[in-house]
Amino acid sequence: MLEINQYFCVNESCIHYGVRGQGNIIKSGTYGKFDRQLLQCKTCKKRFSETRNTAFFGSKYSANTIKMIIRLVAEGNGVRATARFLELDYSVVHKVRKNNRVVRIE
Numbered sequence: 001m002l003e004i005n006q007y008f009c010v011n012e013s014c015i016h017y018g019v020r021g022q023g024n025i026i027k028s029g030t031y032g033k034f035d036r037q038l039l040q041c042k043t044c045k046k047r048f049s050e051t052r053n054t055a056f057f058g059s060k061y062s063a064n065t066i067k068m069i070i071r072l073v074a075e076g077n078g079v080r081a082t083a084r085f086l087e088l089d090y091s092v093v094h095k096v097r098k099n100n101r102v103v104r105i106e
């Protein structure tokens with residue numbers, strides 16, 4: 001998880017939408033098999049996953065598996081080769097690659 005001030009409200013009608021460091025984001029429990037963090041905007045009360053808009057969102061695979069997929073593809077391995085190496089279905093690697101737009105690997 002990033003520092004809490006690195007997250008921003010995802011509600012487009014909120015005055016703090018897309019603005020970091022306003023002190024409006026708080027932790028609001030966890031969910032799912034991997035205890036992913038839920039966050040809440042104190043301004044508009046909207047709750048959302050810390051993984052929203054990332055390759056991790058909605059995945060049934062661990063963060064380590066997702067990171068490994070991203071690293072292998074970033075190193076120039078093809079989607080099918082990555083799937084064979086990690087013994088995953090091609091569609092899993094394809095989905096992660098497609099959704100990997102804003103993810104950070106720590």
Ligand SMILES: [Zn+2]
Nearest residue numbers: 009014041044
């Ligand atoms: Zn908000």
